[in-house]
Amino acid sequence: MPRTKENAYEEFVKGLWRDNPVFVQVLGMCPMLAVTNSAINAIAMGLATFFVLVGSSLLVSSLRRWIPKQIRISCYIIIIATFVTVTDFTLQALVPKVHKELGAFIPLIVANCMILGRQEAFAAKHSVRLAVIDALGMASGFMFALFTLGAVREILGEGALFGVSLFGADFEPWIIMILPPGGFLTLGLLLLFFSWVKERKQQMIARLAEAEGEAQ
Amino acid sequence: MTSESNTTATGSEPTSARLVLTLSLAGLLSGLIIVTIFEVTLPTITAYKAQELRKAVFKVLPGVASMKRLVYRDGELSHSDEELPEQEAVYGGYGADGQLVGYAIPAEGPGFQDTISLLYGLMPDQRKVTGMEILASRETPGLGDKIYKDADFVASFLSLAIDPEIRAVKKGRRSAPNELDAITGATISSKAVVRIINQANDQWLPRLAPSSPRGANDAEN
Amino acid sequence: MKQKDPRLLVQPAPLLKQRMTAAQAMRDASYALLPVTLAGFWFFGLSALLVLSASIVGAVLTEWFFSPADVRRERLWDGSGILTGLLLGLTLPTTIPLWMAFLGGAVSIGLGKLIWGGLGKNLFNPALVGRAFLSATFPNAMTTWAPLSQPGDFFHVHASNLALPFMHVEYDGISAATPLGLMKFDNESTPWTDLIMGNISGCIGETSGLLLVLGGVYLLLRRDIDWRIPVSILLSVAVFSGVLYATAPGNYPDPLFSVFAGGLLIGALYMATDPVTSPLTPRGAWIFGIGIGLLVVLIRVYGGFPEGVMYAILLMNAATPLIDRYTQPRVFGRGVKSR
Known part of the structure; x- marks a missing residue:
């Protein structure tokens, strides 16, 4: 029992950091770049993706014995598309303003390769419990990345966070940040930053190992 | 679900009939779910859209108490709530006494980046525009988006003569009742808004209340 | 392995060395x-x-x-x-x-x-x-x-x-307003004497055409830049805007104005000629320059901005590896076609 518990924790955490779908796997770039011009849009998109990914993983993993492998991709897509359509209508009814902002990108969640990727790579091969935990981790990691990008772009592009002005009326907005090029620029700089952090960490581990070797 | 297993399908090769059946079943279930959620959310969605439209119409036509959707059919305007494609509609605004105040006309056209769609109020008998509201646009943030963020620009549509036609002029050079100040730095977006309204006027003025007096140089093509 | 006999010096290229760094x-x-x-x-x-x-x-x-x-x-x-x-x-x-x-x-x-x-x-x-x-x-x-x-x-x-x-x-x-802004939004031309002397508003370095050309001539004499690039840019701008001017003189700026107004001179002489971001071959340099000239005229006349030199150069920078690839001289002795 303790072993599976550890396993589950590991499956959850890997999506958050080590195998982060955006910063490490560089998947799901379309929504990542398109709707992160403000923190609130990023969170809304993150939640929508969260719901679709967790729901799809749950269904795919519990049906994995009945899905013939020749048509598995079609079945995954039907499942994902159903969840996306449900999300689309629900958002339109509950939060029409957010839906208007996200616009065409909600239906495009179907094409988010991160979601299909998790079904094929994980949910189809693991128990329901692990599949859901994996989906929770990946979806949280995706949402974390979306939020980071959205927050940076909103702070620089509007001088605000969640619509609350941070610097007063004299702030000069960086207009490029709320335009598409700002998405590419910010994402590129964030990837740069994360690989720098990773490299530093590896260097430190190597140095520690070296020091230990000398001590012995 | 008894134990961990990595096989995804039965060991033997399934027949085509089984594959077709599985996919059809999946499609059927998915369709059922989608129809259900559509039926559940539809009333809320349409109610919201109607409410948004109502707000916009009341904003561009001052002094209106009720509105009616009017379509142009067989040479005259008639009331219809039915939404048919390829059919152009305007919204008639009526005062508290039931008298027609003016029309709110939806129009769209190319802007600097993408299509701008807007709604504007028109009083054909007074020959003037009474308000303008941008419904959707993707103009450049910080410059072109001033067509709805710049209060002065929006306010300049509150009472604007439509004869001979509306013109956007350089800021501070406004000299006639049919002219308005273009936004500095967003001349193209400002002119696009004006052009969209002028085109809609060309199209709708001959159809709306033909009994009202007309200007000599009214566009009528 | 070091050669012990100093009389024969064998070393890899480059064999000719220049003072130029x-x-x-x-x-x-x-x-x-x-x-x-x-x-x-x-x-x-x-x-x-x-x-x-x-x-x-x-x-x-x-x-x-x-x-x-x-x-x-x-x-x-x-x-x-x-x-x-x-x-x-x-x-x-x-x-x-x-x-x-x-x-x-x-x-x-x-x-x-x-x-x-x-x-x-x-x-x-x-x-x-x-x-x-x-x-x-x-x-x-x-x-x-x-x-x-x-x-x-x-x-x-x-x-x-x-x-x-x-x-x-x-x-x-x-x-x-800059001369190009006046041209774009009010259709007002600026006398070319003002453009050459620098008696105009604009960026810090795009005022005096004369001094820009002077510095460019110095660079050409020092052989720091490829003469083909500025010449092809300026010529193509003059030609393309000249054609437009000939069709409707009232609507388009004259060729001389097009060459001297805005950032064209500083762009053509100092930025497009950057050896790192421009083609290496002579034929490539001509293609590069004409491309910039065409884009400048297109952006200025039909685009939303009054000035297009910056985007024209950046776009042709992006095309430079491709130009270099297609204008590479044939390797000696290979792929000979009979004439």
Whole structure:
């Protein structure tokens, strides 16, 4: 029992950091770049993706014995598309303003390769419990990345966070940040930053190992 | 679900009939779910859209108490709530006494980046525009988006003569009742808004209340 | 293995050595820009000096900060950071807040050069990358032009220059229009004598056509730049705008105006000719120059912006590897076609 518990924790955490779908796997770039011009849009998109990914993983993993492998991709897509359509209508009814902002990108969640990727790579091969935990981790990691990008772009592009002005009326907005090029620029700089952090960490581990070797 | 297993399908090769059946079943279930959620959310969605439209119409036509959707059919305007494609509609605004105040006309056209769609109020008998509201646009943030963020620009549509036609002029050079100040730095977006309204006027003025007096140089093509 | 017999020296290419180094080329370009820089101070006063300093400091500090310690000295002393900062500063309006000029310099070096691997490896002209970033980020500040400073006003610094970082202060004076802006929005031409002498509003370094050409001639004589590039750009702009002018003289600017107005001269002589970002082959240089000329006329006449030199050069920079590939001379003795 303790072993599976550890396993589950590991499956959850890997999506958050080590195998982060955006910063490490560089998947799901379309929504990542398109709707992160403000923190609130990023969170809304993150939640929508969260719901679709967790729901799809749950269904795919519990049906994995009945899905013939020749048509598995079609079945995954039907499942994902159903969840996306449900999300689309629900958002339109509950939060029409957010839906208007996200616009065409909600239906495009179907094409988010991160979601299909998790079904094929994980949910189809693991128990329901692990599949859901994996989906929770990946979806949280995706949402974390979306939020980071959205927050940076909103702070620089509007001088605000969640619509609350941070610097007063004299702030000069960086207009490029709320335009598409700002998405590419910010994402590129964030990837740069994360690989720098990773490299530093590896260097430190190597140095520690070296020091230990000398001590012995 | 008894134990961990990595096989995804039965060991033997399934027949085509089984594959077709599985996919059809999946499609059927998915369709059922989608129809259900559509039926559940539809009333809320349409109610919201109607409410948004109502707000916009009341904003561009001052002094209106009720509105009616009017379509142009067989040479005259008639009331219809039915939404048919390829059919152009305007919204008639009526005062508290039931008298027609003016029309709110939806129009769209190319802007600097993408299509701008807007709604504007028109009083054909007074020959003037009474308000303008941008419904959707993707103009450049910080410059072109001033067509709805710049209060002065929006306010300049509150009472604007439509004869001979509306013109956007350089800021501070406004000299006639049919002219308005273009936004500095967003001349193209400002002119696009004006052009969209002028085109809609060309199209709708001959159809709306033909009994009202007309200007000599009214566009009528 | 070292050869012991000194009479026979065998070594790999290059066998011919030249005095010419990157640092020397950078110094030459800075000397060539000196007259027009001084003219900028003369025309726009102390503000111009401050803006130029801010962009140079931004560029050099970024170079210093992101360079590994072992190559830091060498990178700083090759002078490319200073030249990039200078070129960027010359394409900025004098009213721009100093922090923006500093940021522009940092972006030029950071995104325009270092991220590609440093000097000689960048795809785009660094100064223009910085300028493109600034004009997409702060479109208002990048298009507020001050009129020429009056005698006695030399030490006047615009309030907008001194805005705190991330903030803006409204420009305090009467804003002026550039010749290209007047042409685009009001269809007013500017006399070409004013364009040549520099008696016009605009960026710090795009005022006097005469001094820009003078510096360009110096670079040509020093053989620092390929003459084909500026010649093909200027000729193609003159030809394309001449054709338009011939069809409807009232609607389009005349060819002479097109060549001397705006940033065309500084772009054609100092930016498009950057050896790193322009084609290596003579045939490639002609294609490159004509492409820039065509794009400049297209953007100026049909685009939303009054000036298109920056985007024209950046677009052709992107096409440079492709041009080089297709204009490569045949390797000697290979692929001979019978004529």
